[in-house]
Amino acid sequence: MAIQLFKAKYEIDECLEEIRKCLEIGWTGLGFKTLEFENAWKEYTGFPFAHYTNSSTIGLNLAVNIMKEEYGWKDGDEIISTPITFVSTNHAILKSNMKPVFADIDDTMCLNPDSVKKCITDKTKAVMYVGMGGNMGNYYEIVSICVENNLKLILDAAHMAGTRFGGTIPGKEADVVVYSFQAVKNLPTADSGMICFKNGELDKIARKKSWLGINKDTYSRTTSLKNYKWRYDVEYVGEKGHGNSIMAAIGIVQLKYLDRDNAYRRQLTKWYLEELRGYEDKIKTVRIEDECESSCHLFQICVDKRDELMVELNAHDIYPGVHYYSNTNYKMYRYAQGTCPYADYVSAHTISLPMNLYMTHKDVDDICNVIKAFLDAVV
Numbered sequence: 001m002a003i004q005l006f007k008a009k010y011e012i013d014e015c016l017e018e019i020r021k022c023l024e025i026g027w028t029g030l031g032f033k034t035l036e037f038e039n040a041w042k043e044y045t046g047f048p049f050a051h052y053t054n055s056s057t058i059g060l061n062l063a064v065n066i067m068k069e070e071y072g073w074k075d076g077d078e079i080i081s082t083p084i085t086f087v088s089t090n091h092a093i094l095k096s097n098m099k100p101v102f103a104d105i106d107d108t109m110c111l112n113p114d115s116v117k118k119c120i121t122d123k124t125k126a127v128m129y130v131g132m133g134g135n136m137g138n139y140y141e142i143v144s145i146c147v148e149n150n151l152k153l154i155l156d157a158a159h160m161a162g163t164r165f166g167g168t169i170p171g172k173e174a175d176v177v178v179y180s181f182q183a184v185k186n187l188p189t190a191d192s193g194m195i196c197f198k199n200g201e202l203d204k205i206a207r208k209k210s211w212l213g214i215n216k217d218t219y220s221r222t223t224s225l226k227n228y229k230w231r232y233d234v235e236y237v238g239e240k241g242h243g244n245s246i247m248a249a250i251g252i253v254q255l256k257y258l259d260r261d262n263a264y265r266r267q268l269t270k271w272y273l274e275e276l277r278g279y280e281d282k283i284k285t286v287r288i289e290d291e292c293e294s295s296c297h298l299f300q301i302c303v304d305k306r307d308e309l310m311v312e313l314n315a316h317d318i319y320p321g322v323h324y325y326s327n328t329n330y331k332m333y334r335y336a337q338g339t340c341p342y343a344d345y346v347s348a349h350t351i352s353l354p355m356n357l358y359m360t361h362k363d364v365d366d367i368c369n370v371i372k373a374f375l376d377a378v379v
């Protein structure tokens, strides 16, 4: 049977039961399950605020947009970011008419603190940090750099649902943390995300801006007449970006099993590392710090002849992926081409091996045997 890179595993009966509740009461929209999921997420993570969105992409857009407006950032001001990420991360910066300045990554696949320091200019306002594959890299060094240089910190935690550091959910140091619950992420719904601001005022703005800028509170505050409920105020030219109760229903159920599921991902990772032992000269794995309990969203390796190895794996009905092709190869970011040599190396050599909850120890063995045979024969 084919082994896919990703294959979401749902608690099907429980999800259907939660969805049924929405259908029975006749409410699938904003409110009801979205509020329940926000509360469950705050309890799980310990974040003071959480706003449920219809994607992490819109969450990242809102994060940059709101901080720019509230902190008085200008068009052309800079945010330091990584070239090894999904384009949502960097598009969020461009969409606010700001400039992504690309720092290099290191062997954790996350931003290299020394490279970040070198990128700081008078125009730098924030750092956008991606916890690649659920790994935290040198996140706490980046936190210190932001504090020392008075920079805001945005954490793109799309891969980090359930990642812990020293036993707790990291991100309380960041100004905003944005999660993804897209179809293939660790906490899959179909499409949705969560934006968690540190500052409650920004959370309030996010709630308005994710619903066309509508402020539902105005009239309920200023009048006791219930029949004036329709007369809400519109404060911003906002987006249609909030989540809905059907997606939230799935999220509520999947969240209950997130720790169990991530524990199995860590087991798969351990099996991979055991099976690939002895090939350290040919296979580079990602460095993960001891205190980091990664969500293990990805299992990435770097090899020579990456593309040939992918063809070989495909021939054995194994379908890996690549995370990511350096964003500096895309036309809107090409101005930075060649500025991040390690990212370029990763872009050309990395391969994400299958990581899904249907896999067994034998699947990992089979995948590793194909890789080892290929490396023995070719490299």
Ligand SMILES: *Cc1c(COP(=O)(O)O)cnc(C)c1O
Binding pocket: 055, 056, 057, 058, 085, 086, 088, 089, 130, 156, 158, 159, 179, 180, 181, 182, 191, 192, 193
């Ligand atoms: C998936 C992903 C996103 C976008 O998430 P959506 O919920 O699909 O919008 C953003 N950043 C990273 C690093 C991702 O992997």
